[in-house]
Amino acid sequence: MPELPEVETVRTQLDAQIRGAKILDIQIWKSGREKPVGDRFRNSLEGKKIIEIQRRAKLLVFRFEDGGAMTAHLKMTGRFVFVDADYEPSKHDRMLFRFDNGAHLVWNDVRQFGFVQAVSEKELENILSKYGPEPLETSVENLAVCIEHPKTRTIKAALLNQEVIAGIGNIYADEACFRAGIRPTRRIGKMNHADRLNLMRQVKELLKEAVEQRGTSANDYVDTEGKKGGFLSLLRVYGRAGEPCVNCKTPIKKIVLAQRGTHYCSGCQR
Ligand SMILES: [Zn+2]
Secondary structure (H helix, E strand, O other), rough: OHHHHHHHHHHHHHHHOOOOOOOEEEEOOOOOOOOOOOOHHHHHHOOOOOEEEEEEEEEEEEEEEOOOOEEOOOOOOOEEEEEEEEEEOOOEEEEEEOOOOOOOEEEOOOOOEEEEEOOOOOHHHHHHHOOOHHHHHHHHHHHHHOOOOOOOOEEHHHHHHHOOOOOHHHHHHHHHHHHHOOOOOHHHHHHOOHHHHHHHHHHHHHHHHHHOOOOOOOOOOOOOOOOOOHHHHHOOOOOOOOOOOOOOOOOEEEEEEEOOOOEOOOOOOO
């Protein structure tokens, strides 16, 4: 699933092409994953002018001039792709947005977990208030405090919880733990303050590097130009089960933790 660096990459590209543009019309090819459904979705968005594309956690927020917004969650395989005016829809394309600046944007989703939603200013406020702090915009000290409780929770579960800290998913949770030398299975209560500071420092550095590399294409992720992210070759544990650790040569372990495949080195991580 695309995480903070991938969604941030998509956000930057969307913002560069459609900030200031007006939605002329929307063509829905495959209905069902937009809210409200069908014509109500189209009618509530056509004619709206986008003033900015923002990101909160893994959610994209297309802000309109009148205060409302369209939110979009890529989930597993959702994609925004800019296409030419004579584009013919393919199998997993769900809808086309046509803008007054000539841009044509397709929303495509193979696995169909992603969604787009028209929201009022009030609804948006409510949605955004449920997320924890943005790691790139919050100090290491403040982030370390956010993951202090509950003490029985594992580090992996804390990192994945969007109410604790926003934007981290399976890939970057595993990578951050490796960089910090801490096992993802460890309980929060078994970390001291220095451990928490170290982990959060690694989280921030990791996400910053991954944004610079335009994210990781470990599974299906591509950006709005159909390009893969550059961070894949920089992964040290994720997707490397059984391979020797880059530091100590111990084979990387893969277990299930917090319902997710979890990778770590039993040599380097304590
Ligand atoms: Zn190791």
